[in-house]
Amino acid sequence: MIEVKGLTKRYGEVTAVNGLTFTVRPGLVTGFLGPNGAGKSTTLRMILGLNRPTSGSATIGGRPFVRHRAGLRHAGALLDAGDVHGGRSAAAHLWALARGNGLPRRRVGEVLREVGLEGVARRRVGGFSLGMRQRLGIAAALLGDPPVLLFDEPVNGLDPEGVRWVRGLFRRLAAEGRTVLVSSHLMSEMEHTADRLVVIGRGELIADESVADFAARGTGASVTVRTPDPAELAAVLVEAGARVRHDRASAGAGVLTVTGLSADRVGELAFERRIPLYELAPRAASLEQAFMELTAAHADHRTSALKAGGQAGWRDDGSSAASRSGARKEGV
Numbered sequence: 001m002i003e004v005k006g007l008t009k010r011y012g013e014v015t016a017v018n019g020l021t022f023t024v025r026p027g028l029v030t031g032f033l034g035p036n037g038a039g040k041s042t043t044l045r046m047i048l049g050l051n052r053p054t055s056g057s058a059t060i061g062g063r064p065f066v067r068h069r070a071g072l073r074h075a076g077a078l079l080d081a082g083d084v085h086g087g088r089s090a091a092a093h094l095w096a097l098a099r100g101n102g103l104p105r106r107r108v109g110e111v112l113r114e115v116g117l118e119g120v121a122r123r124r125v126g127g128f129s130l131g132m133r134q135r136l137g138i139a140a141a142l143l144g145d146p147p148v149l150l151f152d153e154p155v156n157g158l159d160p161e162g163v164r165w166v167r168g169l170f171r172r173l174a175a176e177g178r179t180v181l182v183s184s185h186l187m188s189e190m191e192h193t194a195d196r197l198v199v200i201g202r203g204e205l206i207a208d209e210s211v212a213d214f215a216a217r218g219t220g221a222s223v224t225v226r227t228p229d230p231a232e233l234a235a236v237l238v239e240a241g242a243r244v245r246h247d248r249a250s251a252g253a254g255v256l257t258v259t260g261l262s263a264d265r266v267g268e269l270a271f272e273r274r275i276p277l278y279e280l281a282p283r284a285a286s287l288e289q290a291f292m293e294l295t296a297a298h299a300d301h302r303t304s305a306l307k308a309g310g311q312a313g314w315r316d317d318g319s320s321a322a323s324r325s326g327a328r329k330e331g332v
């Protein structure tokens with residue numbers, strides 16, 4: 001379990017994280033989402049004791065991470081896949097970590113097999129692709145067989161097969177009862193991977209709930225209804241204030257997409273007018289749409305980034321080099 005309470009981090013004038021409070025539970029994959037600069041990496045670094053909070057606390061299993069001896073047995077993390085000594089082999093890199101944490105040598109071979117790098121164990125990490133480095137970072141996180149795992153943008157650089165593999169790995173780790181926290185800017189990725197979402201914007205908590213509850217908050221929610229009398233039903237629904245789109249005919253019936261009325265109300269109106277229904281299904285807004293709506297107020301930097309000729313919206317290069325190297329310079 002990870003517990004974050006009133007966590008705040010200021011860098012001079014910049015408040016990177018502002019009074020964050022949330023709990024990450026075992027047995028679930030929790031997605032940690034937010035626009036660029038929302039404070040995800042800073043939060044993960046504070047949870048791992050790499051950045052010192054200005055105020056508030058973060059604990060893993062009830063204690064600050066730095067108070068755990070042989071830390072890799074308690075929590076494993078992939079923060080920055082590029083942050084590896086390029087002159088070492090994959091096996092040597094992992095063996096150095098294992099030795100420092102009192103872990104047996106056999107774990108090196110086990111985790112290399114787990115991530116599919118056993119064939120390149122003796123190769124220098126300097127020649128690895130970004131995807132291979134991500135796999136190596138995941139191997140390092142798994143080395144101590146820890147109950148708590150944190151991954152910062154783990155799918156960057158992975159090919160489609162790698163993405164599928166990593167999704168399956170996270171689901172398995174959660175099914176084993178571990179606490180799994182995964183940061184991402186890819187909404188679609190979280191839709192397939194996470195059970196819960198912690199969403200932040202400008203360092204503040206926006207949502208902490210199940211994926212389904214989060215998606216249901218978007219205004220793009222609609223109702224799909226199939227009926228042999230689509231024209232008549234459409235007229236009734238429009239009269240009641242709905243917007244109706246006639247999509248297609250299917251198995252002798254018309255399919256309507258209705259927005260602005262709940263599925264319950266659509267069913268009631270059809271019943272009152274004695275219009276038969278073959279199908280009535282509420283559809284939540286897409287996660288992406290709900291996310292864009294809910295974070296809009298916390299992400300006005302998108303516009304300024306565009307004006308400045310910088311990158312707007314979601315990060316797609318897997319790095320925020322300035323902030324990360326800056327955070328490293330803090331020397332904690």
Ligand SMILES: Nc1ncnc2c1ncn2[C@@H]1O[C@H](COP(=O)(O)OP(=O)(O)OP(=O)(O)O)[C@@H](O)[C@H]1O
Nearest residue numbers: 011016036037038039040041042315320323326327
């Ligand atoms: N060492 C630092 N010195 C000054 N400001 C920093 C430092 N580290 C981070 N920041 C600032 O804190 C804010 C949060 O940055 P952080 O990297 O945690 O966000 P993020 O959600 O991980 O973003 P991204 O997805 O772009 O990596 C940003 O405004 C960033 O510029």
